[in-house]
Amino acid sequence: MKRREFIKKAGAGAIAAGAAMGAAVPAIAAKPVIWKMVTTWPPHFPMLGEGADYIAQLVNEMSGGKFKINVYGAGELVPGLGVFDAVSQGTVEMGHGAAYYWAGKAPAAQFFAAVPFGFNAQSQNAWVASGGGMALWEEIYKPFNLKPYLGGNTGVQMGGWFNKEINSIEDLKGLKMRIPGLGGKVLAKAGGNAILVAGGEIYTNLDRGVIDATEWVGPYHDLKMGFYKVAKYYYYPGWHEPGTTLEAMVNLNAYEALSPEFKAILDTAIERTNSWMLAEFEAKNNDALNELITKHNVQLKKFPDDVLKQLKTYADEVLEEVAAGDPMSRKVLDSFKAFRAKIYEWNKITEEPYHQFKYI
Amino acid sequence: MKRREFIKKAGAGAIAAGAAMGAAVPAIAAKPVIWKMVTTWPPHFPMLGEGADYIAQLVNEMSGGKFKINVYGAGELVPGLGVFDAVSQGTVEMGHGAAYYWAGKAPAAQFFAAVPFGFNAQSQNAWVASGGGMALWEEIYKPFNLKPYLGGNTGVQMGGWFNKEINSIEDLKGLKMRIPGLGGKVLAKAGGNAILVAGGEIYTNLDRGVIDATEWVGPYHDLKMGFYKVAKYYYYPGWHEPGTTLEAMVNLNAYEALSPEFKAILDTAIERTNSWMLAEFEAKNNDALNELITKHNVQLKKFPDDVLKQLKTYADEVLEEVAAGDPMSRKVLDSFKAFRAKIYEWNKITEEPYHQFKYI
Numbered sequence: 170m171k172r173r174e175f176i177k178k179a180g181a182g183a184i185a186a187g188a189a190m191g192a193a194v195p196a197i198a199a200k201p202v203i204w205k206m207v208t209t210w211p212p213h214f215p216m217l218g219e220g221a222d223y224i225a226q227l228v229n230e231m232s233g234g235k236f237k238i239n240v241y242g243a244g245e246l247v248p249g250l251g252v253f254d255a256v257s258q259g260t261v262e263m264g265h266g267a268a269y270y271w272a273g274k275a276p277a278a279q280f281f282a283a284v285p286f287g288f289n290a291q292s293q294n295a296w297v298a299s300g301g302g303m304a305l306w307e308e309i310y311k312p313f314n315l316k317p318y319l320g321g322n323t324g325v326q327m328g329g330w331f332n333k334e335i336n337s338i339e340d341l342k343g344l345k346m347r348i349p350g351l352g353g354k355v356l357a358k359a360g361g362n363a364i365l366v367a368g369g370e371i372y373t374n375l376d377r378g379v380i381d382a383t384e385w386v387g388p389y390h391d392l393k394m395g396f397y398k399v400a401k402y403y404y405y406p407g408w409h410e411p412g413t414t415l416e417a418m419v420n421l422n423a424y425e426a427l428s429p430e431f432k433a434i435l436d437t438a439i440e441r442t443n444s445w446m447l448a449e450f451e452a453k454n455n456d457a458l459n460e461l462i463t464k465h466n467v468q469l470k471k472f473p474d475d476v477l478k479q480l481k482t483y484a485d486e487v488l489e490e491v492a493a494g495d496p497m498s499r500k501v502l503d504s505f506k507a508f509r510a511k512i513y514e515w516n517k518i519t520e521e522p523y524h525q526f527k528y529i
Numbered sequence: 530m531k532r533r534e535f536i537k538k539a540g541a542g543a544i545a546a547g548a549a550m551g552a553a554v555p556a557i558a559a560k561p562v563i564w565k566m567v568t569t570w571p572p573h574f575p576m577l578g579e580g581a582d583y584i585a586q587l588v589n590e591m592s593g594g595k596f597k598i599n600v601y602g603a604g605e606l607v608p609g610l611g612v613f614d615a616v617s618q619g620t621v622e623m624g625h626g627a628a629y630y631w632a633g634k635a636p637a638a639q640f641f642a643a644v645p646f647g648f649n650a651q652s653q654n655a656w657v658a659s660g661g662g663m664a665l666w667e668e669i670y671k672p673f674n675l676k677p678y679l680g681g682n683t684g685v686q687m688g689g690w691f692n693k694e695i696n697s698i699e700d701l702k703g704l705k706m707r708i709p710g711l712g713g714k715v716l717a718k719a720g721g722n723a724i725l726v727a728g729g730e731i732y733t734n735l736d737r738g739v740i741d742a743t744e745w746v747g748p749y750h751d752l753k754m755g756f757y758k759v760a761k762y763y764y765y766p767g768w769h770e771p772g773t774t775l776e777a778m779v780n781l782n783a784y785e786a787l788s789p790e791f792k793a794i795l796d797t798a799i800e801r802t803n804s805w806m807l808a809e810f811e812a813k814n815n816d817a818l819n820e821l822i823t824k825h826n827v828q829l830k831k832f833p834d835d836v837l838k839q840l841k842t843y844a845d846e847v848l849e850e851v852a853a854g855d856p857m858s859r860k861v862l863d864s865f866k867a868f869r870a871k872i873y874e875w876n877k878i879t880e881e882p883y884h885q886f887k888y889i
Contacts, residue, residue, distance in 0.1 A: 227797055230793035231794045233790035289883050291651055294807070294811075295808045296812070298805065298808040298812075299805075299808040299809050299811070299813070300812040325879035325882075325883050327878075405882065406878060406879060407879075408886070411883050412883075430590060430591055430593035433587065433590035433591045434794070437587055437798060440801040440805070441797045441801055443804065444654065444803065447651070447654070447655075452656070452868075454879075456871070458878075459874075469878070477889050512811065512812075512815065514815050514818075514819075515818065516887075517887075518687075518766060518829070518831070519684060519685035519765070519766060519814075520880070520884055521884045522766035522831070523685050523766060523771050524880055524881045524884055526646050526768070526841065
């Protein structure tokens with residue numbers, strides 16, 4: 170039922186309408202909360218848009234249909250990059266996207282999406298949920314009347330599609346690559362041209378030589394995009410996005426108007442989606458990678474160590490530059506670096522030897 | 530409100546009671562579902578028992594107090610190792626523990642707790658949630674009238690506390706070590722004695738030389754146990770438990786009696802707890818490790834590679850032996866190995882290079 174229709178019926182005699190449907194529940198209990206969620210994804214986009222759908226589904230199920238969220242793809246209600254403003258201004262109650270899209274409004278937001286040589290999914294979740302990150306993220310979004318959430322994670326992404334081999338840092342000079350955010354700034358330091366191209370236009374641009382290279386997500390998504398038809402080399406690791414966090418955001422007034430149980434239902438639906446998405450990525454990426462290699466003859470390549478080393482140096486510079494220009498970013502970077510030092514020490518004796526088990 | 534009191538009040542005139550409390554809600558809507566959850570943990574045991582508490586808290590919040598779960602520590606209602614039977618028989622509706630405790634009843638259950646040289650948390654979640662594992666786990670538990678859930682994860686554990694250095698596989702011969710489950714069987718193949726000791730008795734046994742070594746969880750928990758006072762060497766990695774999964778289990782009849790919204794609320798509360806616990810472990814373990822090393826002079830040591838190699842060979846033998854004796858375990862091991870092959874390939878180009886970023 171659409172909100173408008175509901176209000177009409179409620180006004181005209183909801184009890185009678187309820188009785189006609191065979192329900193004995195009083196009208197006041199049956200009045201649902203109906204929200205709109207706008208997203209930066211094409212409608213029902215695999216895993217990412219599906220994550221937004223999953224949040225809505227869980228909220229609907231848990232509330233017994235009393236709290237409904239209608240999900241809109243990019244452009245259906247507002248443009249993909251209009252999500253932040255629409256939720257901030259209360260045009261809609263909720264959004265789903267990734268925080269690096271809002272770097273122009275709040276530079277510090279980028280740390281909660283993807284940082285070159287930053288955290289993988291597990292460390293990002295630990296930093297945000299249990300290591301002080303969430304308080305900072307809330308501080309960034311509060312002036313915009315927004316409440317942020319960890320709303321999914323892609324895991325470690327791939328490094329991208331190239332039409333030539335990358336054998337030294339020199340090979341990035343003059344390279345026209347589709348790579349957004351902080352990763353793009355790192356490429357620029359290496360003399361490359363970071364070009365912004367919307368998802369739907371990457372293939373054509375790569376095919377026509379408007380760009381020489383592109384990153385996207387990982388094998389599962391990249392296979393669907395057909396990049397293997399127009400680029401030969403598929404590089405790893407995704408140094409620029411080692412654990413990209415998707416975000417859900419909620420208008421603070423809309424949130425405060427919810428009952429305590431609907432707040433808890435919303436919070437918990439989003440948290441479940443955060444882990445669901447990572448499990449999906451981890452379970453499905455390798456099959457797609459195999460198809461790319463065996464069926465489409467893609468050449469899988471690793472960035473040389475000295476290229477990664479130089480990119481990491483540039484990445485550190487980029488992060489310090491962001492922090493120098495914005496006090497909130499300084500605060501977030503300090504927290505990020507302190508947590509990184511700690512989790513690096515811990516992972517040296519846990520995750521790192523774990524990943525060596527396969528060779529012994 | 531206790532169930533008995535509630536029934537009394539409901540019988541005697543719940544509407545009047547409700548009115549006296551200033552509530553206008555009809556009695557039928559106010560009748561709560563009240564469950565008991567028994568656990569294998571001491572009451573409110575850090576992170577593990579707190580995870581059980583967190584599930585109950587979330588369910589209470591999301592249902593607006595209409596679905597309450599009372600949590601009991603080991604021995605409060607049934608003994609820790611009586612959880613499986615109590616939930617299976619419907620004495621209580623729900624339990625929280627770890628599936629390797631039920632190896633005597635269902636050997637295949639062990640794969641859903643900890644496998645020597647098995648999965649870390651991320652891969653375990655991917656296998657169970659998105660790689661076919663959950664269907665198998667449900668198949669194992671169905672004859673017991675139980676529904677299983679991923680109910681938390683410790684991350685990669687530590688290898689344990691020793692009073693002598695482990696320089697070769699020979700050093701494990703004759704070693705009396707507290708190590709349960711499949712890890713214990715692996716130690717036995719190396720000539721060691723795997724001894725079962727309840728958590729509360731480990732310290733004294735180690736102090737008195739009844740055992741020479743023990744594993745427990747990780748720095749956060751091991752620090753609280755005070756093992757550093759009676760053992761000198763703290764070994765890593767936890768080859769025997771690289772991503773121990775905690776479990777929630779629900780009696781199937783009790784589950785089926787729930788409304789669709791309470792089913793969804795319960796499912797989602799448990800999923801959120803699963804990721805919450807891992808974030809807590811990852812965020813807190815390193816501080817405790819630092820305290821062990823700097824304040825208590827614990828010597829951190831890595832098992833030599835050739836020791837790990839031999840243990841892995843034994844672990845493979847143990848898994849095949851479990852599978853040879855039980856058709857369900859065979860089925861689970863086949864799924865486990867197929868997923869492991871796939872996720873190993875994927876992690877080679879994602880998580881593994883990620884963990885090398887710190888050195889470049």
